[in-house]
Amino acid sequence: MLYKMNAQIMDAMRPVHVLARHTRNMFYQPWNPLNYGIFFRTVRATMELTERLTDYYEQPDWDLDTTEIDGRTIGIEYKTVIEKPYCNLLHFRRRTRGLDQPKVLLLAPLSGHFATLLRGTVREFLPDHEVYITDWRNARDVPMSDGGFRFDDYVEYLIEFMEKLGPDTHVLAVCQPCVPALVAAGYMAMHNNPNLPKSMSLMGGPVDVRINPTDVNDYASGRDLEWFEDNVICRVPPGFKGRGQLVYPGFIQLTGFMSMNMDSHVSKHFKFFSDLVKGDGDSAEAHRQFYNEYLAVMDMPAQYYLDTIRRVFLEHQLPKGELEFRGEKVDLKAIKSMALMTIEGELDDITGRGQTSCALELCAGIAKGKKQHLEEEGVGHYGIFNGRKFRESIAPKVKAFMKKHA
Numbered sequence: 001m002l003y004k005m006n007a008q009i010m011d012a013m014r015p016v017h018v019l020a021r022h023t024r025n026m027f028y029q030p031w032n033p034l035n036y037g038i039f040f041r042t043v044r045a046t047m048e049l050t051e052r053l054t055d056y057y058e059q060p061d062w063d064l065d066t067t068e069i070d071g072r073t074i075g076i077e078y079k080t081v082i083e084k085p086y087c088n089l090l091h092f093r094r095r096t097r098g099l100d101q102p103k104v105l106l107l108a109p110l111s112g113h114f115a116t117l118l119r120g121t122v123r124e125f126l127p128d129h130e131v132y133i134t135d136w137r138n139a140r141d142v143p144m145s146d147g148g149f150r151f152d153d154y155v156e157y158l159i160e161f162m163e164k165l166g167p168d169t170h171v172l173a174v175c176q177p178c179v180p181a182l183v184a185a186g187y188m189a190m191h192n193n194p195n196l197p198k199s200m201s202l203m204g205g206p207v208d209v210r211i212n213p214t215d216v217n218d219y220a221s222g223r224d225l226e227w228f229e230d231n232v233i234c235r236v237p238p239g240f241k242g243r244g245q246l247v248y249p250g251f252i253q254l255t256g257f258m259s260m261n262m263d264s265h266v267s268k269h270f271k272f273f274s275d276l277v278k279g280d281g282d283s284a285e286a287h288r289q290f291y292n293e294y295l296a297v298m299d300m301p302a303q304y305y306l307d308t309i310r311r312v313f314l315e316h317q318l319p320k321g322e323l324e325f326r327g328e329k330v331d332l333k334a335i336k337s338m339a340l341m342t343i344e345g346e347l348d349d350i351t352g353r354g355q356t357s358c359a360l361e362l363c364a365g366i367a368k369g370k371k372q373h374l375e376e377e378g379v380g381h382y383g384i385f386n387g388r389k390f391r392e393s394i395a396p397k398v399k400a401f402m403k404k405h406a
Helices: 002-026 038-053 115-125 151-165 178-190 215-221 225-231 250-260 262-278 281-294 302-314 388-404
Strands: 066-069 072-083 087-094 103-107 130-136 169-174 199-203 246-248 339-345 371-376
Touching: 002 038, 038 262, 072 151, 087 151, 103 115, 103 151, 115 130, 115 169, 115 281, 115 388, 130 151, 151 169, 151 178, 151 302, 169 178, 178 199, 199 388, 215 250, 215 302, 225 302, 246 302, 250 262, 262 281, 339 388, 371 388
Parallel strands: 103 130, 103 169, 169 199, 199 339, 339 371
Antiparallel strands: 066 072, 072 087, 087 130
């Protein structure tokens, strides 16, 4: 019902969206001397704001066509290495020869946003790494004939990807995949899998949400599993490839995230309007780029979502040593050869302080010299993997850690 209602609301707003776009274009005529007056700028700003607020945002393009290596501009080719029903292993292949640089596997979160949310992370690693990423598919576009997807399937995917890339790979998990990444590494270590990565870096992940719980943690842990099944799980309606699939809709996840900081989002949109009126094109474009990504959401498979709620947020299976995979309890102490780094943001309001760094204690088999923790001051959840402080402070330290343990 919720899914259908949301689709009907978006359809109902479509005429408003189209009218706003055409009106904005009509009021922008370069030959008109009044074009740059306050009245015209205010009308255009009003129409663009209306247009954006009534739009439906699809997955953005990667827009990573080149990178710079040793002063040379190198083209980038997007190559799918492994294609799975719910995820592709994507390689950002650099069109040049003779590079002998480390491989890094970026684990993008399957939590409502597309993998393109990590565009800035990919861009930062491209000049000096062979970059791969988990490119998750929108569950509404996966036919029911392809089967379901659960937490264990997620771990299976990660193990397959790591085995494909080999043991000389460094893994960087951002937020949600920190837990399945640890499970995959623990299981691989238990079975002496030769493709265990050289290092694993965990960024702002909910390894143990009992530590300094946030509002997000309280939302997930303050209800029983039946509440989630009854209130947020929807069936994909006709009109999509995944018709009939049970999903946790992206628009519900987006609503939850925005409601946590609604005052901030409202003020940013007022500032956007003001920047348009003033003619501050750079600030307005920065707003567009951020919200084009932030407002583009995807549906998650219902069983995977419910498994995550139960195993991570309600039962805390991993830190308790109770999480099972393929019929065996996963022992993180079995990990010995892999180096481990944890990264947290001082101002992170999604993953509380200590929820990620606790992985260093859980992986007791790793020597102290192979462990490192970084807490970045003045950085929130998004800033851990994107933005100025990520580029100038966090990324260089992560790269140095990978190089040290290559």
